[in-house]
Amino acid sequence: xxxxxxxxxxxxxxxxxxxxxxxxxxxxxxxxxxxxxxxxxxxxxxxxxxxxxxxxxxxxxxxxxxxxxxxxxxxxxxxxxxxxxxxxxxxxxxxxxxxxxxxxxxxxxxxxxxxxxxxxxxxxxxxxxxxxxxxxxxxxxxxxxxxxxxxxxxxxxxxxxxxxxxxxxxxxxxxxxxxxxxxxxxxxxxxxxxxxxxxxxxxxxxxxxxxxxxxxxxxxxxxxxxxxxxxxxxxxxxxxxxxxxxxxxxxxxxxxxxxxxxxxxxxxxxxxxxxxxxxxxxxxxxxxxxxxxxxxxxxxxxxxxxxxxxxxxxxxxxxxxxxxxxxxxxxxxxxxxxxxxxxxxxxxxxxxxxxxxxxxxxxxxxxxxxxxxxxxxxxxxxxxxxxxxxxxxxxxxxxxxxxxxxxxxxxxxxxxxxxxxxxxxxxxxxxxxxxxxxxxxxxxxxxxxxxxxxxxxxxxxxxxxxxxxxxxxxxxxxxxxxxxxxxxxxxxxxxxxxxxxxxxxxxxxxxxxxxxxx
Numbered sequence: 001x002x003x004x005x006x007x008x009x010x011x012x013x014x015x016x017x018x019x020x021x022x023x024x025x026x027x028x029x030x031x032x033x034x035x036x037x038x039x040x041x042x043x044x045x046x047x048x049x050x051x052x053x054x055x056x057x058x059x060x061x062x063x064x065x066x067x068x069x070x071x072x073x074x075x076x077x078x079x080x081x082x083x084x085x086x087x088x089x090x091x092x093x094x095x096x097x098x099x100x101x102x103x104x105x106x107x108x109x110x111x112x113x114x115x116x117x118x119x120x121x122x123x124x125x126x127x128x129x130x131x132x133x134x135x136x137x138x139x140x141x142x143x144x145x146x147x148x149x150x151x152x153x154x155x156x157x158x159x160x161x162x163x164x165x166x167x168x169x170x171x172x173x174x175x176x177x178x179x180x181x182x183x184x185x186x187x188x189x190x191x192x193x194x195x196x197x198x199x200x201x202x203x204x205x206x207x208x209x210x211x212x213x214x215x216x217x218x219x220x221x222x223x224x225x226x227x228x229x230x231x232x233x234x235x236x237x238x239x240x241x242x243x244x245x246x247x248x249x250x251x252x253x254x255x256x257x258x259x260x261x262x263x264x265x266x267x268x269x270x271x272x273x274x275x276x277x278x279x280x281x282x283x284x285x286x287x288x289x290x291x292x293x294x295x296x297x298x299x300x301x302x303x304x305x306x307x308x309x310x311x312x313x314x315x316x317x318x319x320x321x322x323x324x325x326x327x328x329x330x331x332x333x334x335x336x337x338x339x340x341x342x343x344x345x346x347x348x349x350x351x352x353x354x355x356x357x358x359x360x361x362x363x364x365x366x367x368x369x370x371x372x373x374x375x376x377x378x379x380x381x382x383x384x385x386x387x388x389x390x391x392x393x394x395x396x397x398x399x400x401x402x403x404x405x406x407x408x409x410x411x412x413x414x415x416x417x418x419x420x421x422x423x424x425x426x427x428x429x430x431x432x433x434x435x436x437x438x439x440x441x442x443x444x445x446x447x448x449x450x451x452x453x454x455x456x457x458x459x460x461x462x463x464x465x466x467x468x469x470x471x472x473x474x475x476x477x478x479x480x481x482x483x484x485x486x487x488x489x490x491x492x493x494x495x496x497x498x499x500x501x502x503x504x505x506x507x508x509x510x511x512x513x514x515x516x517x518x
Contacts, residue, residue, distance in 0.1 A: 001064045003028045003187040004049065004156055009058035011044055015387040018044040019055070020211040026156065026204075031178065031188040033198040033219055036208035037232050037427040038399030039385040042191050043085060045208070046158050049189070050082040051075040076102065079155030083145040083162055085191075085398050085425050086338065089133045096129035099148045112151075119147050124173040128264070135264040137335075139287020139453060146174070157181065158189045161398075161425050163197060175201060193399075193427045194456075195224040207231055228428055236432035239460060241439060246463070247277035250416045250447035251298075252311040258297055258304060266290040266471045268297070273449075273466065273473060275416065280438065280448040281476070282462035284455060286491050290471040291420070291451050292335075298418055298449070299332040300325045312416060329415030331355065333406055333422065335451075337398070341405040344394035348386060348404055349375035351393055356412060382407035382433065399426040403434065410437050417441060420451045435461050455484055469493040 002025040011019040018041045026032045034042050047053040049060065051069035060067055062078055069075050075082070089098050096113040103112060113129045120126050125143040133141065142162070149157060157178075163171045178201060182188055190202055198205060199219045207215035207230045215230045228235045253273040260267050268290055275281045285291060296302035297318075298310065305318035312328045322332070332355075334340045342351045349371045353360065359371035375389035382403045386396050393401055406422055422438065423431040438461055442448050452458050458465060458479075465482050467474040467490035474495040477486075489495075 002026060002061070003030075003063060004189075005061040005064075006045070006049070007059040007061065009045065009048060009055050009060075011041075011048060011053065011055050015391075017211050019048070022058070022208070022211070022213055024206045024213070024216075026187045026189060028187055029182050029185045030204055031182050031190055031202045033190050033192070033202040033205040034208065035191075035198065035205055035219075035227065035231050038403070038425075038430055039397045040208040040231075041211040042208055043160060043397065046082060046160055046189065046191065049075070049156075050080060050158060076152055079153075080158065081149040081152045081154035081156070082158040083142075083149050083160060085160040087141045087145055089141060089144060091134040092132065094130055094132050095127055095136075095144050098133060098144060099129075099151065102148050103151055115151055116147055119150055123147070123150070123177050131264045135262055137287045137292050142287075150177070154186060156187045156189065158191075160191045161193070162190075163192065163194065171197070193425070193431065195219075195227045195428065198227070199224070209233075232427065232429040234429075236429050237436070239432065239436055239439060241461070242443065244278055244443065246279035247445065249274050249276050250313055251275040251449065253298070254309050254311065256294075256297065256305055256309045258293060258302070260293065261296075261302065261304075266293055268293050269471045271471075271473045275447045275449050277415075277445050277447050278442055279463045280442050280450060280461050282458035282465045282479075283449070283451045283468055283473070284453070284458055284465060284487050284491065285468040287453055289469050289491075291468060293471070294468065295332075295334070295418065295420055295451060299330075299334075326355065331409040331412050331414035331417050333409050333417075333419040335420040335424070337401050337405050337424075338394065342393040342401060345392055347375075347390040347392055348379070348384075348396075349389040351404075352378075352408060355408060378404060378407040378411055381411070382437075383430070398424075399430055402426050403430055406434050406437075410441060413444075414441070414446055416447045416449070418449045418451075421454070422450060422452065423454065423457060431457075455487060459484075467491055467495060469495070 004026040006022060006024050009019050009022045022045060036042050044053060048055050051071045051074055060069060096109060096116060099116055100109055100112045116129045125147055127140060127143050146162060163174065178188055192198055202219050205217050205219045206213060219227060225235050253271050256268055256271040258268040266289060271294060297305050300320055300322035303319045303321060307316035307318040310318040312325060312330055315328065317325055338344055352371060352375055359367045359374060361367060372389040379386055379389065384404045385400045402425060409417060423434050426434065438448055450458065450462060462479050464476040464478055465487065466476050467487060469491060470493055474490050
């Protein structure tokens with residue numbers, strides 16, 4: 001008997017049919033992938049199972065019995081837990097208080113706090129239960145969601161892009177946990193755009209396209225290419241990464257020291273960095289090691305740096321705000337797309353005006369037709385699935401909103417593009433397109449700085465790599481000479497701090513040498 005069975009589920013919205021006659025079955029102890037491009041209806045289907053959304057038609061059976069799951073509380077009572085792609089956390093509460101809301105109320109806050117600490121240590125998802133959520137990075141919020149789900153002892157665990165902001169080492173630890181849960185009889189519904197993860201972890205896969213089931217397979221018997229064809233109808237195009245000689249420095253960060261802005265932040269300690277015209281420089285690292293503080297300083301949200309500590313095209317901008325930096329050609333894509341990258345309630349066209357002013361006349365009047373044409377051009381160029389230029393940002397799937405925000409900044413033809421997590425939650429076809437656009441910018445002479453926790457992405461598009469750990473930046477290493485093992489070790493801080501210059505020719509340290517330096 002299936003643990004969970006969906007029969008002919010349909011969910012309609014005014015502008016789209018998100019799920020159209022969808023059926024699937026998940027067996028006890030089975031890890032079942034749901035695969036599809038952005039906007040295929042995966043997240044909607046998971047929210048129906050979890051009780052966040054009510055279907056318009058169809059039936060849900062739990063252990064063979066028809067059930068109506070009216071809210072997440074009823075889902076958790078049945079034994080269903082979910083880790084959302086867009087986190088369901090209260091910013092003003094602590095980690096422990098957020099977790100407490102989703103577990104047995106017979107437990108005290110102190111007991112929940114101890115459980116969090118124990119689970120975090122057991123699964124390598126370390127987090128301080130006393131921290132307020134608004135002080136956490138995206139990766140740290142992901143850890144909170146995973147720990148909260150595991151504490152409920154679920155019979156069915158739904159994971160929506162759980163590894164998108166985890167390091168390779170953390171992913172390996174998570175997979176050990178998931179395989180153990182499955183061996184103990186827990187069923188897992190797994191959504192990911194990382195095809196190699198699905199092939200390693202899952203024994204069954206349901207493919208959605210346009211809200212309909214288009215295929216069912218055992219992913220362990222498929223290749224990445226065949227899964228891509230099932231999902232998007234084609235294999236993503238191969239990236240063209242041409243070798244080229246970079247030009248003059250566009251961004252220079254000179255021995256940047258910044259004390260943390262809040263008690264849970266990270267001090268930036270002697271950050272030195274250079275990004276030249278016509279190159280892509282990547283920064284890898286475990287979430288919460290100073291990425292957020294560095295990005296705030298580079299974007300102008302934090303203006304406490306010494307003026308000369310940050311230079312753009314030879315001009316000191318350490319105390320300049322975001323608008324002044326945009327005048328120099330600096331554009332920025334934040335990791336938090338809904339709330340920082342876009343205003344959820346505003347339409348896509350009006351969200352353009354957060355960073356683009358072409359449709360605003362000198363008199364201050366907005367040319368609405370020009371603004372909508374501009375938004376429509378980005379929608380078409382980046383294949384954003386949306387109900388037009390006036391569609392509210394919050395109405396888009398996570399991947400489609402990401403495509404629009406990245407497209408908004410790339411379309412500005414920046415001289416320096418700083419982008420955080422460029423393809424987080426984006427399907428393989430869209431990821432290839434975004435990475436291709438970044439490389440096209442680089443080939444056109446733009447300087448690009450990419451901060452990502454997706455090592456595969458950094459190896460694919462970067463010319464040079466750094467690692468940030470505990471607020472310090474490693475020396476750079478040429479992409480051609482970097483390895484996943486080496487970068488993973490550097491993420492733990494095992495790199496030489498003596499030389500903080502970008503030296504692509506510097507010989508890579510062996511693990512033994514790294515231990516000696518540490």
